[in-house]
Amino acid sequence: MWRYAFSVLKFAKFLCLAPFVIGYVPASSLDDSATDIIMVYTVVLIGTYIFSWSLSGIWLDYLKKASDK
Secondary structure, eight states, rough: HHHHHHHHHHHHHHHHHHHHHHOOOOGTOOOSSSHHHHHHHHHHHHHHHHHHHHHTTTHHHHHHHHHOO
């Protein structure tokens, strides 16, 4: 059950963050220059990927392999 819950959290976390991004960043509502809009969405995508990676625990395997050497 917990494994499923964390899997759902990894995919749904942006749904919790999206209202804040849309409400406080004008570029996310497409009310800014094209450069700012692209930059905001790029940062959001990279941040979401890093957050998912850190919650998934994949990085623990890298630490285990580094300590075995």
